[in-house]
Amino acid sequence: MTAADYPEQLKALDATLRNIENVLDVDKLRRDKADLEEQASAPDLWDDQARAQDVNSRLSYVSGEINKLERLRSRLDDAGLLLEMAEAEGDSASVDEVGEELVTLSKAIEEMEVRTLLSGEYDAREAVVSIRAGAGGVDAADFAEMLLRMYLRWAERHGYPTEVYDTSYAEEAGLKSATFAVKVPYAFGTLSVESGTHRLVRISPFDNQGRRQTSFAGVEVMPVVETTDHIDIPENELRVDVYRSSGPGGQSVNTTDSAVRLTHIPTGIVVTCQNEKSQLQNKASAMRVLQARLLERKRQEEEAELAGLKQDTTGSWGDQMRSYVLHPYQMVKDLRTEQETGNPSSVFDGEIDEFIEAGIKWRKTSEKAS
Structure with a gap:
């Protein structure tokens, strides 16, 4: 120009x-x-x-x-x-x-x-995000922890308040799973394009032979439930288990049974929360996450019905959507939008706006095409 x-x-x-x-x-x-x-x-x-x-x-x-x-x-x-x-x-x-x-x-x-492209029914909501380690053993657990830090750093960069509800640590390193909330309007619409399977390729720091390892982690983004949603959960459809919170390495971080596990019997959805100090607080947080999961399930079922499709919404992480390659070259690439960067360090430090923006545009284009 x-x-x-x-x-x-x-x-x-x-x-x-x-x-x-x-x-x-x-x-x-x-x-x-x-x-x-x-x-x-x-x-x-x-x-x-x-x-x-x-x-x-x-x-x-x-x-x-x-x-x-x-x-x-x-x-x-x-x-x-x-x-x-x-x-x-x-x-x-x-x-x-x-x-x-x-x-x-x-x-x-x-x-x-x-x-301005965020005009979906739930796009204006706050978001609940769950990350789970997939295939890849200890590398996958480490990758899940890297993704948690990435999203929390992204929120911190924007000044968005977050609350971590649950972190389930793996035995050797990293996380089995984590759940947190991003408490700002339009967090769901913004982050919903992050849902899917993320793949990491690198030389494993946990392999003494220095071999290349591919590992996976799943990200699920759900809208926060509001009072108008009518997500009722009868007591007889809910199993509540309490247990002692634990931290990395199984080390006790609490001397009382304050951690809570909720199981929604009809769907089999399980939610845990252990990061609050009291059992009541953990149960309230777990209930919010469970309601968010049920709302997202309902949203997906409605979308599938409108599209005339039958799809599994009981825990599918969706298709692989982004690769993070640290060896033999350095690149992060979104497989849907072709957005890429040669600086994985900045991505893992929360600089993911370009990927999110490209994802939102891609989704809008896909909606128009269908």
């Missing part, structure tokens, strides 16, 4: 940003912010801690969305003004500065545009 193209580029970005502002309804976001600020200032807010956290989480998210849009609008307007002044004064250095700003603005506006 040359300097002669900058005015047209500014017009195109302005049109895209106006469309984003319309789709996200900035006026409604501002009304929501004012309403949430009023709720947050109520003197009795913290009498109900769960509601208080929900209000503050939503206020933080809405404020963040408004700030992003306002900053983009301000930067775009400033770039246009700077270009006019630079061209009038023949200031080539400032023209170059506009060109650099247009590159970063294009990327930032494209990221916001992806958000």
